[in-house]
Amino acid sequence: MEQQWLIRSEKHHISGPYSREILQKMVLAGDLGLRDEICLSGDRWIFIQDQEELEKQLGVTPPKQVVQEEKTKEIDFSFSSSGKKFFKIFIFLVVFGVVFSIFYRK
Numbered sequence: 788m789e790q791q792w793l794i795r796s797e798k799h800h801i802s803g804p805y806s807r808e809i810l811q812k813m814v815l816a817g818d819l820g821l822r823d824e825i826c827l828s829g830d831r832w833i834f835i836q837d838q839e840e841l842e843k844q845l846g847v848t849p850p851k852q853v854v855q856e857e858k859t860k861e862i863d864f865s866f867s868s869s870g871k872k873f874f875k876i877f878i879f880l881v882v883f884g885v886v887f888s889i890f891y892r893k
Contacts, residue, residue, distance in 0.1 A: 790827055797822040804828060811847045821849065 791804035794813075797820055805813070813819055814835065821836035825845075833840050838848045 793826045793828060794819065795824040795826065795832060796820075807845065811845050814841070814845065814847050814849055817850050819849070 790807050792807060792810045793801055793803035794805065794810075795801050810825060819825075819835050821834070823835050824832040825835065825841075826832045827844070833844060835841060835849055842848050
């Protein structure tokens with residue numbers, strides 16, 4: 788009987804089952820991110836970034852491009868124009884509330 792593999796995405800969506808050969812092709816094509824996981828049906832989950840275990844289980848490692856892209860990802864903390872507007876209104880309301888509570892205490 789052919790081994791059945793499952794994939795759990797970074798967002799915890801599970802898909803499959805896949806054959807070993809299909810999974811190998813997906814890894815080599817860079818279709819899976821380093822934070823995605825694979826599991827032989829009934830076994831433990833393995834992160835794609837765990838290259839040593841991936842090599843042992845599937846006989847492949849993710850392409851260097853995938854590894855490099857994951858390392859250079861940055862978090863963008865910039866606000867959109869609507870986000871900036873919301874933030875300014877929020878600050879105004881907080882300041883207004885503090886000033887109002889100071890001057891209009893009973």
